[in-house]
Amino acid sequence: MGWFRRRSQENEPAATEEVTEAPPEGERLSPGEAEPTLSEGGEVLGATPAESEEAAPPEEPRKGLFRRFRERLGRTREALSGGISRLFAGRRVVDAELLEELEELLITADLGVDTTLQLMAAMREKVKRRELSDVERLKGALAEAMRDMLAAPPPAEIRARPRVVMLVGVNGVGKTTTIAKLAHLDRAAGREPLLVAADTFRAAAAEQLAAWGQRLGVDVVRQKHGADPAAVVFDGLSAALARGVDTVYIDTAGRLHTKVNLMEELKKIHRTIGKKLPGAPHEIFLVLDATTGQNALSQARLFQEAVGLTGIILTKLDGTAKGGVALAVAHETGIPLRYLGVGEDLDDLKPFDPEAFVAAILG
Numbered sequence: 001m002g003w004f005r006r007r008s009q010e011n012e013p014a015a016t017e018e019v020t021e022a023p024p025e026g027e028r029l030s031p032g033e034a035e036p037t038l039s040e041g042g043e044v045l046g047a048t049p050a051e052s053e054e055a056a057p058p059e060e061p062r063k064g065l066f067r068r069f070r071e072r073l074g075r076t077r078e079a080l081s082g083g084i085s086r087l088f089a090g091r092r093v094v095d096a097e098l099l100e101e102l103e104e105l106l107i108t109a110d111l112g113v114d115t116t117l118q119l120m121a122a123m124r125e126k127v128k129r130r131e132l133s134d135v136e137r138l139k140g141a142l143a144e145a146m147r148d149m150l151a152a153p154p155p156a157e158i159r160a161r162p163r164v165v166m167l168v169g170v171n172g173v174g175k176t177t178t179i180a181k182l183a184h185l186d187r188a189a190g191r192e193p194l195l196v197a198a199d200t201f202r203a204a205a206a207e208q209l210a211a212w213g214q215r216l217g218v219d220v221v222r223q224k225h226g227a228d229p230a231a232v233v234f235d236g237l238s239a240a241l242a243r244g245v246d247t248v249y250i251d252t253a254g255r256l257h258t259k260v261n262l263m264e265e266l267k268k269i270h271r272t273i274g275k276k277l278p279g280a281p282h283e284i285f286l287v288l289d290a291t292t293g294q295n296a297l298s299q300a301r302l303f304q305e306a307v308g309l310t311g312i313i314l315t316k317l318d319g320t321a322k323g324g325v326a327l328a329v330a331h332e333t334g335i336p337l338r339y340l341g342v343g344e345d346l347d348d349l350k351p352f353d354p355e356a357f358v359a360a361i362l363g
């Protein structure tokens with residue numbers, strides 16, 4: 001693909017800073033309530049620290065939110081929950097044959113071999129102890145094992161201001177769209193974000209981010225096409241400090257994790273951020289497209305090696321039956337899942353919550 005053809009080293013010098021100004025205050029989205037965390041029943045589940053201080057939203061909207069989330073995960077639920085129901089149809093006893101069929105189902109639902117074996121070991125142990133006398137109990141035990149597997153300590157609270165967040169990932173996974181969604185969450189929580197267009201490689205990339213900035217009423221720092229992304233980041237952080245914003249989102253170019261020179265460029269961007277603002281970036285999120293299935297694991301490994309990751313954002317869970325990959329990603333990388341993308345709109349990014357996720361794919 002043309003996107004991967006790199007320009008020569010002696011390409012144009014960095015252009016002067018160009019800041020896409022936000023529309024006047026009146027046109028901005030008014031800071032309202034933070035995005036409520038999903039819940040299955042009445043209880044708010046696993047709110048992130050930043051959001052846990054916000055007032056709890058009323059019961060009905062929360063139920064509606066979970067219903068919508070569950071709907072978006074419909075294809076994965078059909079593969080997993082539907083598949084298990086079909087497997088169990090007409091059978092009352094949990095025997096070795098049933099367990100083998102379940103194992104196969106989990107592997108084909110993109111949980112991966114290692115993750116499936118770990119879950120099945122827990123199931124077999126319970127069968128041995130005669131704790132799973134019927135299939136309903138087995139389904140409940142599987143849900144519990146999945147929740148345990150997905151559980152992670154809450155993300156460390158970052159008090160730095162600005163909080164610098166870099167998004168990385170291969171082409172087309174949803175980095176730029178996810179930045180817009182994150183900035184939208186910030187605005188709703190009363191935080192002021194700034195977006196930095198460090199994807200200077202793809203011609204339309206800065207325009208895409210600028211369009212989101214316009215829509216959100218958020219400033220975007222950009223330079224011309226082909227500029228050194230590290231220079232854009234440097235300018236972006238200067239602007240962020242001058243304006244006293246709360247968060248800075250750095251949009252990087254999509255890059256194949258196996259291309260050494262592109263990963264070196266990412267390391268350079270990373271170093272530049274740290275030089276300009278010691279301690280930054282505070283978060284490095286890898287964006288993974290759920291529809292890519294098991295390839296997500298090698299992407300996670302190589303991006304982790306290159307820059308270190310603080311979290312994973314899994315996108316495009318709507319419209320795929322491969323949502324089970326979330327379990328493989330969490331289990332096999334050890335990197336916490338932080339957000340899930342379930343659609344193309346600004347509201348379609350949800351803080352990751354193991355309980356709500358398992359309820360949506362298995363319930």
Ligand SMILES: Nc1nc2c(ncn2[C@@H]2O[C@H](COP(=O)(O)OP(=O)(O)OP(=O)(O)O)[C@@H](O)[C@H]2O)c(=O)[nH]1
Nearest residue numbers: 171172173174175176177254315316341342343344
């Ligand atoms: N259905 C769905 N589409 C999504 C989601 N997240 C992003 N997209 C779509 O995926 C496409 C690519 O999104 P981008 O944000 O441009 O992806 P990117 O990673 O920035 O792409 P490059 O910068 O080219 O590497 C767009 O059409 C988005 O609307 C999601 O959660 N669900």
Ligand SMILES: [Mg+2]
Nearest residue numbers: 175176199205
């Ligand atoms: Mg992009």
